Amino acid sequence: MNQHTDLAAQAATDLSHREFLVFSLGDEEYAIDILKVQEIRGYENVTRIANAPAFIKGVTNLRGVIVPIVDLRIKFHLERVEYGGQTVVIVVNVGTRVVGIVVDAVSDVMTLAPDQIKPAPEFGVTLSSDYLSGLGSLDDRMLVLVDIDKLLTSDEMALVEHAGASA
Amino acid sequence: MDITDFYDTFFEEAEELLADMERHLLELDPAAPDTEQLNAIFRAAHSIKGGAGTFGFDVLQRTTHLFENLLDHTRRGELRLRPDIVDIFLETKDMLNDQLDAYRNEQAPDQEAYERICQTLKTLALEEIGQSLDGGHEAAPAPTPATPPEPEAAPAEDAPTLPSAGDQLLVALIGVGDKDRELLVEELAQLGEVVEQRGDAERYEVVLSTSVSAEDIEAVMCFIAEPEQVAISTAASSNAAADVHAQATGSEPEASSPGASSQGSASTDSASTSQPASTPSASTPSASTPPAKGAAGTERKTSAKPAKENSSIRVSVDKVDQIINLVGELIITQSMLDQTVSELDGAADPRLLNGMNLLQRNARDLQEAVMSVRMVPMDYVFSRYPRLVRDLAGKLDKEVELTTEGESTELDKSLTERIIDPLTHLVRNSLDHGIESPQTRLAAGKPATGRLTLSAQHQGGNILIEVIDDGAGLDRERILAKARDSGLSVSDSMSDDEVWQLIFAPGFSTAAQVSDVSGRGVGMDVVKRNIQAMGGHVEILSRQGQGTTTRIVLPLTLAILDGMSIRVGDETFILPLSAVLESLQPSREHLYSMAGDDQVLQVRDEYLPVVAVHEALDVANARTEITETIAVIVQGEGRRYALLVDDLIGQQQVVVKNLETNYRRVPGVSAATILGDGSVALILDIADLHRLHREKRQRKPRDLASQTASHSLTEDLSA
Numbered sequence: 076m077n078q079h080t081d082l083a084a085q086a087a088t089d090l091s092h093r094e095f096l097v098f099s100l101g102d103e104e105y106a107i108d109i110l111k112v113q114e115i116r117g118y119e120n121v122t123r124i125a126n127a128p129a130f131i132k133g134v135t136n137l138r139g140v141i142v143p144i145v146d147l148r149i150k151f152h153l154e155r156v157e158y159g160g161q162t163v164v165i166v167v168n169v170g171t172r173v174v175g176i177v178v179d180a181v182s183d184v185m186t187l188a189p190d191q192i193k194p195a196p197e198f199g200v201t202l203s204s205d206y207l208s209g210l211g212s213l214d215d216r217m218l219v220l221v222d223i224d225k226l227l228t229s230d231e232m233a234l235v236e237h238a239g240a241s242a
Numbered sequence: 243m244d245i246t247d248f249y250d251t252f253f254e255e256a257e258e259l260l261a262d263m264e265r266h267l268l269e270l271d272p273a274a275p276d277t278e279q280l281n282a283i284f285r286a287a288h289s290i291k292g293g294a295g296t297f298g299f300d301v302l303q304r305t306t307h308l309f310e311n312l313l314d315h316t317r318r319g320e321l322r323l324r325p326d327i328v329d330i331f332l333e334t335k336d337m338l339n340d341q342l343d344a345y346r347n348e349q350a351p352d353q354e355a356y357e358r359i360c361q362t363l364k365t366l367a368l369e370e371i372g373q374s375l376d377g378g379h380e381a382a383p384a385p386t387p388a389t390p391p392e393p394e395a396a397p398a399e400d401a402p403t404l405p406s407a408g409d410q411l412l413v414a415l416i417g418v419g420d421k422d423r424e425l426l427v428e429e430l431a432q433l434g435e436v437v438e439q440r441g442d443a444e445r446y447e448v449v450l451s452t453s454v455s456a457e458d459i460e461a462v463m464c465f466i467a468e469p470e471q472v473a474i475s476t477a478a479s480s481n482a483a484a485d486v487h488a489q490a491t492g493s494e495p496e497a498s499s500p501g502a503s504s505q506g507s508a509s510t511d512s513a514s515t516s517q518p519a520s521t522p523s524a525s526t527p528s529a530s531t532p533p534a535k536g537a538a539g540t541e542r543k544t545s546a547k548p549a550k551e552n553s554s555i556r557v558s559v560d561k562v563d564q565i566i567n568l569v570g571e572l573i574i575t576q577s578m579l580d581q582t583v584s585e586l587d588g589a590a591d592p593r594l595l596n597g598m599n600l601l602q603r604n605a606r607d608l609q610e611a612v613m614s615v616r617m618v619p620m621d622y623v624f625s626r627y628p629r630l631v632r633d634l635a636g637k638l639d640k641e642v643e644l645t646t647e648g649e650s651t652e653l654d655k656s657l658t659e660r661i662i663d664p665l666t667h668l669v670r671n672s673l674d675h676g677i678e679s680p681q682t683r684l685a686a687g688k689p690a691t692g693r694l695t696l697s698a699q700h701q702g703g704n705i706l707i708e709v710i711d712d713g714a715g716l717d718r719e720r721i722l723a724k725a726r727d728s729g730l731s732v733s734d735s736m737s738d739d740e741v742w743q744l745i746f747a748p749g750f751s752t753a754a755q756v757s758d759v760s761g762r763g764v765g766m767d768v769v770k771r772n773i774q775a776m777g778g779h780v781e782i783l784s785r786q787g788q789g790t791t792t793r794i795v796l797p798l799t800l801a802i803l804d805g806m807s808i809r810v811g812d813e814t815f816i817l818p819l820s821a822v823l824e825s826l827q828p829s830r831e832h833l834y835s836m837a838g839d840d841q842v843l844q845v846r847d848e849y850l851p852v853v854a855v856h857e858a859l860d861v862a863n864a865r866t867e868i869t870e871t872i873a874v875i876v877q878g879e880g881r882r883y884a885l886l887v888d889d890l891i892g893q894q895q896v897v898v899k900n901l902e903t904n905y906r907r908v909p910g911v912s913a914a915t916i917l918g919d920g921s922v923a924l925i926l927d928i929a930d931l932h933r934l935h936r937e938k939r940q941r942k943p944r945d946l947a948s949q950t951a952s953h954s955l956t957e958d959l960s961a
Contacts, residue, residue: 122922123813124908125859126934134905136916139567143905172904236906 092186095211097218098165098178101153105178106185106211106218111167115181118144118162128233132177137166143234145227146177151202169227174234176223185218187211192220205229248626252293253346254556259286260339267332272323280317281748283331285768287313289663290338292670296630301351302341308363309334321370330366334359410437412475415446559656562615566897569605569612574920576605613897616656620698620707621649623658627669627696634673641680641690642673647697653705657796660776661707664769668709668792669694671766676713676790686787688712700820704778705796712789716742716782724750742782746770803898805915805925807891808874810855811864814923815887816896816915821928823875823882825890828868839939843873843884850875853935854886855926858910864888878928885931898925910934 095106121133121144130149134141144164148156164175195207202219206226211218228235263286266279287310294303309331315321337359341351427439427448437449583598624646635642653661677683677692684690695710718741725732725744732744744750748767773780778796805816832844833852841852852873856864865871865888873884896915901908901924912927 120921122914122924124905124911124924125861126909134901134914134922136920136922139564139570139899139916141899141901141904141914141916141922174904234905236902 092188093192095185095187095218095220096165096181097183097185098163098181100148100151100179101155104182104216104218105147105221107165107167107221107223108208109184111169111223113166113168113173116164116166116175117160118158118164118177131233135164135175137173137175140173142166142173142175144175144177145232145234148177148179150232167223167227169224172227172235174227176227185211185213187213187218195220249297249346250554252297253342256290256293256342257339259290260335260342262286264332264335267328267335270323270328272325272328275316275323277317280313284310284313284317289768292666296633299341299345301353301356302338302345305334305338305341305356305359308360309338312363312367315367315371321367327366327370330362334363411450413448413450414474415441415448559616562612566612566616569609570897570916573605573609574916574918576601577918616654617652618655618658619649620651620653620658621646623653623662623665624649624696624698626662626666630666630669631673631694634670638673639679640673640677640692642677642692642694645693645695647695648699651698651700651705653698657705657776660772661794661796664772664794665696665707665709667766667769668794669696672709672711672713672790672792676711676715678714682714707794707796708791709794710789710791715786715788715790716745716784717786721745738784739782742784745782746780803896803915803925804893805896806874806893807917807923808855808887809889809891810859810887811861813861814891814917814921815855816923816925817874817876817885818912818925818928819893821876821878823877825872825874828871828873828884828886830869833868841868845875845884848882851883851932852886853883853932855931856886858931858935858938876928878930878932881929881932883932885928896923896925 094109096109096112097104097106099105116137119135121135123133124131124143127133130146132144132146134143136142146156161180162177163181164177165181166173166175191213192209192211195204195209197204206222206229208220208222211220226232263283266283266286270276270279270283287306291303291306291310294300294306312321313331316323321327337355340355344351427436435451437451439446439448441447580598580602583594627646628644631642631644672694677694678686678688680690683692693710693712695708697706697708697710699706718738721741721744722732722734722736725747728747728750730744730747730750732741746766746769750766770780773794773796776796778794781793781795782790783793784790803816804819806819806822808815808817826845828843834842834844834849836842842849843852844850852868854864854866854868854871855861856866868886871886871888872890873886874890876883876885896917898913899915899922901911901914908924910927910931910933911924912930913925914922915925917923
């Protein structure tokens, strides 16, 4: 009986609380909606694609599916871009598409209550606030909450061919 | 192949179309209908009608024909939708489903229901737009009864009184052939006692002592005869004269075939016998009393065969793809294991080596088997056309000879299934509008028999399917005139190609008359949509008086490709083997430079432009000294050139993976594939690579180019 009410209470909080996957790019901490994440894997075996922007590292084989790999560190103009044992690829689902994003490390999964999510200020030349769903504050940490859907389907990512985008 | 082989395909397609139709109908907002949805519903009805016509499912064809007409009015805005009209549409859709089921089980569709729905639709048309639905073409159904029944199919209870047992009915068969007459008499004998029969082929009278109502008799007779061929009246007066003609009772039912078999043939007959929309004035269509229904019901039950079970299963392509992917992974794991084992000392356990060999063989077999699930020869598509062409040619009084080429060209199953509809439309169009009547052809100095050719071939990484006729060709002026009428913006200065593209506009048709063959303009619209949905495009080549060629170009999406793997720098690429002509080691004396920077390679008596892969695709660490590279002579879109690569690795079959699924189109690359070690290799697009190379060259500093140009000019002048 007790357990039952616990579960119910938890379910109620779950509705308003959202879970995020936290990853780091350099010294900065970013987070994306965990429901978008399909899997996390190592960075390996990426086939380069000619004449593509530098942040598109190429494509890789994910169990028979060809998946593009985007390095967010290059996209966000980070100074140090290294590929090592810690470098991981977060495979995300954007609409019907599967895309891998390269990050320095994945740290943990955080649950944020609505009052912990602050609106993103209007700034950002490199990262337009259009692609942010807010800033998460957690004790003394700040998480940049990225709207991965909007970011990856945006024109500047050149990942998706928009019908009539050239017009 | 027999046409019945395609019944199942039609049933499945039609079922899907109906499901689509229902979905659209349900989503439709009667107050503000979405034109796209109306078009989709209309197209579904149109496609079903086409198929039903091809297979001779008359009742289905007629019902969809009425429905389609009504939908046509709707999408043109002449019929304002209301919720109750949508209800009628849905009811019609259900009826089509029932009819489809009946045909699938080799039964005749429910005649009563058919008549009722036809009436409903006709009444709706009359009431809402004051128009009859029979558009003035096709064998118009017999005159409609004066009393329109209620749309909502409430069976009237005031049906004609049931004749009491022992009543005598005079059933007159008008213009019924000998064989059918025998069957009819047999049927009648099962309903009551045949008192006497007499007459000739023109009018044959049977006096029947029965307790069954006239309607029921009619319903049964409908399996064999047209309603207007049967007249039923009470036969009290004709008794006296009967004895004189009482003979020919030798062919009584008991003596001939048993009832079951006769009914079997009766029901199959009815599938091809047309059953017009209305019954003669002897009965009102809606007059079905419960007992009558019961009688008709049992009648049908006895003729019902157990519902057929499908011997094939329909599996979604996604699932097959998943299996292909998994098998691919298995192969990769297997080759990894293989490598590990070969790195072991030579003293490896022979049992392990045997096992490895067996695993390799099984894995390859498995891969082949899975691949073959997807691939079907074009014959699968082409073989449906001889019958269609024959029937249509007969209908249109034309003489047509059909030839097919490249039937063995293998194509992905998903593509073949989707190519059928567009191709059917194109064939119909060619027959209806393209090829002229024998007289016209003779007058134009052409042989009376028109030629229609269907061909398929792989070319340059594409699959080309062509419909070629030697008919009248497209009429530029008429298309332009029609386009102006339809409010499209056109000008006389448009190129032929642009004019031909006009016929793909929705609702565009130059046919003077709407027929059930083609001419609604729905065809080309659908063709273009379907082809584009497959990532391909349609080209039309036409010359007035000489014929039209419609070419469908499909990219190789999930086909299997014979490829040649090459290495440039540290990267591996795949060339489509079909594009590779030869490879050679270029030598200095065969290389010439042109306009400074460009180079050509002399191969025997030809000068071929040189394209280096590392330049076009920015590959690092590639060999830049031309004489150290290998020149692969390739051909794409009719253009030949020498492609410089570092090394040839070998030939292999690769599974083509679409890059656009998760990424986008890449210049110079048609698709990707997965290599034995699990890494991704790009498949080069020969024609596009050449374009890419040229573009890159053009982007180079202009001044250099202009300098060389002026330099050579002064040289010319001084010479």
